[in-house]
Amino acid sequence: MRIETAHRDQLQQWEKDLEQQYQRICQHNLSLDLTRGKPAADQLSLSDSLDGILTGDYRAPDGTDTRNYGGLEGIAASRELGADILQVPFEEVLAGGNSSLTLMYHAVLTGYLFGFAGNQPWKDMSAPKFLCPVPGYDRHFTICEQLGITMDTVPMTATGPDMDVLEQKIREDDQIIGLWCVPKFSNPTGVTYDEDAVNRLAQLGKIANPGFRIFWDNAYAIHDLDHQVILPNIREAALSNDTADSVLQFASTSKVTHAGAGVAFVSASPANLASIKQQMSAMTIGPDKVNQLRHSRLFPELTQLKEHMQKHAEILRPKFACVLEHLDKNFADTDLGEWEKPQGGYFVSFNTRPGVASEVIRLSAEAGVKLTPAGATFPYGKDPENTNIRIAPSFPPLEELDTAMAVFTLCVKLATVREALANA
Ligand SMILES: Cc1ncc(COP(=O)(O)O)c(C=O)c1O
Incomplete structure (x- = not known):
């Protein structure tokens, strides 16, 4: 999908197809959340031996x-x-x-x-x-x-x-x-x-x-x-x-x-x-x-800390891989968005085409996938280009993340095509 070079007929056809897929997804009554940059329960459990470690x-x-x-x-x-x-x-x-x-x-x-x-x-x-x-x-x-x-x-x-x-x-x-x-x-x-x-x-x-x-x-x-x-x-x-x-x-x-x-x-x-x-x-x-x-x-010692962080990495790695696979599969050869491939941390940052982010967030919310509010990554909540969306993969279980990313990528396409049609 390349928006810059697409003719109006093509955009209209894409919108029709995407709208149908979107309506089908909305019927699933999903309730998923990609906003929370917090550790999942299995990550927290890695440290449960803190409880009682002092033994008096x-x-x-x-x-x-x-x-x-x-x-x-x-x-x-x-x-x-x-x-x-x-x-x-x-x-x-x-x-x-x-x-x-x-x-x-x-x-x-x-x-x-x-x-x-x-x-x-x-x-x-x-x-x-x-x-x-x-x-x-x-x-x-x-x-x-x-x-x-x-x-x-x-x-x-x-x-x-x-x-x-x-x-x-x-x-x-x-x-x-x-x-x-x-x-x-x-x-x-x-x-x-x-x-x-x-x-x-x-x-x-x-x-x-x-x-x-x-x-x-x-x-x-x-x-x-x-x-x-x-x-x-x-x-x-x-x-x-x-x-x-x-x-x-x-x-x-x-x-x-x-x-x-x-x-x-x-x-x-x-x-x-x-x-x-x-x-x-x-x-x-x-x-x-x-x-x-x-x-x-x-x-x-530092050794124990490092070993512990490896266990976190093992839990987080498939989740980051899932997000990046969805982005690659849907947007690698398109002009719909850009992102970095993080080597660590808690987030993937996705930039839509200008003016599209808030609509992606709205469409995702209606389909049952909550994303960080538009503009949250900018002072005063104002993203001047309305492009940035922060994805937090750590908290949801992998299957939920997979579904949420499928909804997200669909919403990016639908919002982008609609925006292009409105300005064509
Ligand atoms: C960049 C950054 N700094 C600080 C914090 C919060 O740290 P703390 O829990 O130590 O207050 C976060 C949590 O998401 C963060 O992303």
Whole structure:
């Protein structure tokens, strides 16, 4: 199917055939969901031995009684786990509660209310602004929106954000004080930033406002599907450019152990970590160290963590393969859509022809397949080209995913053909 070169008669015939198939599918009363980027139950079960793992021994390896108050930075064993995941020294890691999103929210608040490392609080600037590579993660955008921080977009490429655009924006606007990045298996494109992108990002601290911070959300640091994909180390790149203060890194075990009961990490330069701890110390006496200890017992060394992630990969691999097979089979030789083949992470990002995504989502919903709302991957929910759809393969069982993808691909064809007819 090629839309660009199709004549009106051909488009009309396609519409008739597709409409018939669509009506047949609607009669099946499906109720399927491709929105949820969360682990499936069998993935969660991989970590069920967390329950009871302490067998009454609450002492951390350094002797800390984890049941008691204290230890704002988290127990050393947990900070070491975070250091292994982020490939940074453990002294620069704070291990927190169950959610890295919470840590990110608090880090933004720290910058906003107090400023990092002695810099001006963002709330005192005339128009503080974050740059958001798009498509991106909606919850990042919600944090900015809630605090009234303006967002501006930068296109994602196959190797990271478009660095020419990004650098130019930063040079021209000293009100830019933040940048959201999901550097490995990006949400939703699946892209991992390459060496050039990481090196150039590490140099932004030289041209940006001194209060500028990169929010390096490495949520999928160890979530490789087949082979290990290497993300260049931003801390090392920043250190060699004398910009270590410009980077804040985040990760968690949410998609490693139990998504709602894991351990989250923030890693930052000593000056930034001091700012974060100062803000946090008014808010809490310390994190859930008992849960941190459970995680350290489950993963005493990096080897156990890696073996565990292989088991996740085994469960996820057929699901990603299913999505990609449907896309290949239906769209490989067409001009109906584009997508990346992710090597890990939780998403496949599909771009329809301009102006078609919201109709695909509407048609799919009517046929019983729920997709992430149109625009969700853009700040303020506005996808200017109306093209991007995020597919989350992890949660549904394989058979449901297969049916949902058959509906999805049909809806892409029907919506595209109708759009072409409307404009023919
Ligand atoms: C890029 C990204 N960051 C953060 C999160 C949430 O992480 P956590 O569960 O640690 O708050 C997600 C969850 O989907 C995500 O995709």
